[in-house]
Amino acid sequence: MLQDSESFTIEAVDSETEGGSLIPTPPKAAWLSPGNTLFNFFDGERHETVRAALNPHFSRRQVKKMEGAIKSKVNQVLDQVSSMPEFDIIYDLASPIVAGVVNDHMGFGLEDPAPIFRAMSDQSHDKKAEVDDQAIVTFKDGWIYIGEVVRARRAEPRDDVISALTLANDGQFTDLEIQGMCINIIFGAADTAAALTAHSLTFLADRPDLRAQLRDDPRQIPNFVREGLRYFNVAMGVARSAKRDVELGGAKIHKGDRVFALLPSANLDPARYDHPDEFDISRGALPHLGFGSGVHTCLGAGLAQAIVVAVIQALLERVETYSIDTAKVVGNPDKSFINLFHRAPMRIESFREPVSH
């Protein structure tokens, strides 16, 4: 379904069908996409043009270039949490790292990007019917702020992605379109990579054997993260609308039907993976659907993996033992779209000898 763009679309197909990647479409979708400029809300040539402009800035080669910056951001945040008796994996550790890296790369110029990333993504995940004024104020503020940055970068380009976007596509992207790309990237990045970090650290807390294995051979950490994407299933599913009558896996789907792809059912498919319920880092490069597939496949897949690898590597280098109070771990109650952590308190029990970084 995700790979068949002839039969399925992320857009509405007629006046009866809603679009978007969720069922139901969030009630505040209009707020989320003023002027419908979020590119995970549209398909076709317009979407291709946006991805063609953005992909090089998130490619494997580009992420490789960013490794030094990622490592120093990770160590800077680890320095901060190291002095805290207890800290939260999401709020204090992962979110400042992810937001910090994306903020610097895109050129948002935010001094403390984590709160605004969180507030804006809360807005996108909030499925309550009633309007939360504060969240909307924050979203509007964020939206306006990003618009100002886009105009400033167009006037005076710098070495960042926003400046590059003002020149891309023969300079034809409007400010509003670039604003939409930025907001989409904030939504995509804000919680997901932090959740993968929290899943990984929670899992490793109970696995001293695996911690030792990864510490002895850090080249295995990318395999750990890859297996985590298959096994933890941060992204639970994405929706599409059928553009025509189509049969899929023996099911008849009619034009206009909404279909939800439950990604874990693919990632834990026994026909695809031996002992799928076991965490096994020796699976190597077996494909998974943790980042989706097809034209809307995750833009930040490489960056997210590089960040989580860097966090695990630095933590294993610097910390001997840590504990997570599992009784206090809080996940999002509705996991139908995304499998997040709201709270995951962690304590560093003992440090290793300082390692130069």
Ligand code: HEM
């Ligand atoms: C572990 C972390 C992450 C996971 C599990 C994840 C998962 C996904 C999935 C499943 C999709 C496909 C949605 C669909 O088909 O409707 C997606 C799209 C997207 N992701 Fe990620 N993501 C992660 C991290 C990131 C990061 C760090 C960024 C930004 C730098 C990002 C930006 C995006 C964007 C912009 C899209 C929309 C792409 C499009 O519609 O063309 N994601 N992500």
